[in-house]
Amino acid sequence: MLVSYKWLQEYVDLTGVSAEELGERITKSGIEVEGVDKLNEGVSGLVVGHVIECEKHPNAEKLNKTLVDIGEEEPVQIVCGAANVAKGQKVAVATVGAVLPGNFKIKKAKLRGESSHGMICSLQELGIEGKLIAKEFAEGIYVFPEDTEVGQDAMALLGRDDQVLELGLTPNRADCMSMIGVAYETAAILGKDVKLPEPKAAEISEQASDYIKINIEAKEDNPLYVAKVVKNVKVGPSPLWLQGRLMAAGIRPHNNVVDITNYILLEYGQPLHAFDYDRLGSKEILVRRAKSGETIETLDSVKRSLSEEHLVITNGAEPIALAGVMGGANSEVNADTVTVLIESAYFAGASIRKSSKDHGLRSEASSRFEKGVDPARVHKAAERAAELMAELTGGEVLAGSVEADYLDKSEKTVSTTLGKINSVLGTELEMKEIENIFARLQFRSTADNDTISVIVPTRRGDITIAEDLIEEVARLYGYDNLPSTLPVVASVPGRLTDYQKKRRVVRRYLEGAGLYQAVTYSLTSRDKALQYALEEREPVELAMPMSEERSMLRLSIVPQLLEVLKYNTARQNDNLAMYETGTVFLKDGVSELPEEREHLSGALTGLWGSHPWQGEKKPVDFFVLKGILEGLFAKLGLEERVQFKAGEMDGMHPGRTAEVLLDGERVGFAGQVHPTVQKEMDLKETYVFELSLKMLLDAKSEPLHYIAIPRFPSITRDIALVVDKVQSAGELKEIIAGAGGRLLKEVGVFDLYEGDRMEEGKKSIAFSLKYYDPEKTLTDEDIAKTHEKVLASVKEQAGAVLRG
CATH class of the missing domain: 3.30.56.10 (Phenylalanyl-tRNA Synthetase; Chain B, domain 1)
Known part of the structure; x- marks a missing residue:
């Protein structure tokens, strides 16, 4: 507004x-x-000028040479390029030294050999938007009414000194x-009084009821309809003050009749419509629902097909307006209109919203009807419009108004207590202060002990319950004056849950590791919804999707992250590492709403590290991805409980994909995107992971234990084991750790050999084993027994033998 x-x-x-x-x-x-x-900020030096003479420029076809009286001792010569400039006009003149919007300063100039002392201006040059300018002045200069006094401040006359x-x-x-x-x-x-207009138009003896009668079929949609008739009007431009107020409010002036209806809409908040009475075709206004297949041509010259859900104003036979939205072309006020029928009505918001939405007609009138107008102003607005039409168009107002009234205009009473007000606001207000606040709002109220009852005026339809009254007290008392207090409870609300704390740890760790957070759509296509899902379920389809590409709820985040990589690499951002924590949606086949689970997903491509000075480049590979995840699990205290196991998955590289297990249960996957998928998406080697964040964060981690720094030295033993190629290093590591007992503290792989010196189908994996005892210095004899047990276990459980 x-x-x-x-x-x-x-x-x-x-x-x-x-x-x-x-x-x-x-x-x-x-x-x-x-x-x-x-x-008018920054604008100065604009006056009303009178064009005394106007002739073609001797040296330019498209220019005019004018002599303009600007209220000074001598008229000034101004060269003007506007096609509509003419002798006898009153125009807006920027004098020498004037400043126009944009800090454009007017100076003396010579145009094609002729001196020019100023500038005759259009409204656009005065800073008024083109869409707000009356059509006759949309191009060329603005012309003031003939009786405008020369030398006056042009901006003030146009209402721009505001x-x-x-x-x-x-x-x-x-x-x-x-x-x-x-x-x-x-x-x-x-804390001031309101001075309201008191419309009272002088009426002639003729009765409006002799000209029109009102019938309403759709009483729920239109419980109140008021009509006034004004005859002998002269349609023309509105006075400057009215045009200025409309333009300041963002409304384009048209003519005095239409401008008056728009002025009342702004003043009272009550939309009006003016019909050309002589073009109605009858003496009846019938308000009803449209018939199926019925049509109307609206004021924007568009022929619209109606349905039984649309409310229309008719002349008893055919529609003449789409109620509360736009009038019909068949009853439009134009230059030769003599008699005007003023419509002021109360329309139900839902009905107007339906018509407005179906026809794509969002107007100042429809927006007010949708939100609710004051039923007490319907009559007053009609009277005020009639008064202004008599004043500004020279019309004669017929006696009385014609109406159909089924509307309950009674005021509602809402009560609350002083105790509740002070309890909610944390204040110590007294009843007199509360009564004073409602008096300032011009709400009538009565207090009875601790209870205050307020009669809510019809203009405030938003106040229906006690809490609304409390809000009014808070607003007028001042939010800044409300006391600040801490909650007094056993535990202060607003703390993060353990889950939320862990989620923040995850985000901080990944961002610290060099990944950027992404936020992608939860909506996707059917094909992408089924890709990379941890659980295969039927995807959830939207009832009213905005497009086929956004018709399904996702089962995995990876497809969206791959789209992010594709978008960025297409713009030469080659080295990317992204992650997202987001929701996936799983249909359970029982309830209508899907189950929502939070997942963590990531995607990496390009170089992980680059040191050009040292000539080092480290591309992303499986072990970079695995290292990031291992660091995350360590941060969550789950490193001992998580395993990586070779796996296969659609869309993933068959030899570079691992399942991620937590306590033996699958919680996600990690690996390289299948080369064919990479090629389709124009991606280089790309590695992704997706984990059930809920399962990870819900897992109980062991409390943190501190271990004393060893006082005694450790002993390291290296072993190279020959095993089948299908044997994984992870399984061997588990066997070694299990057999090593309390003395074996660390196990790590440091070498893999699959060369020509190795038997067909075999490979050699070398492990480094660290032994120490916190109580004493170990000798070779101390660890021999444990080491032999390790070798025996790997041979027995994995068929591994020491490499000779």
């Missing part, structure tokens, strides 16, 4: 309160003022979608 500061002053005394200060105070009361725009507050309204504050509504709010904040 755009609010004119000068217009607002007509309803509330703003003496001593600047627009910026008012914006600050409104923001603190709960309605955000997104900005205060000074319409400041506009932009209110960012939430849907519940529809009451502030009008100047009167903002006036009530401002008066409450400042």
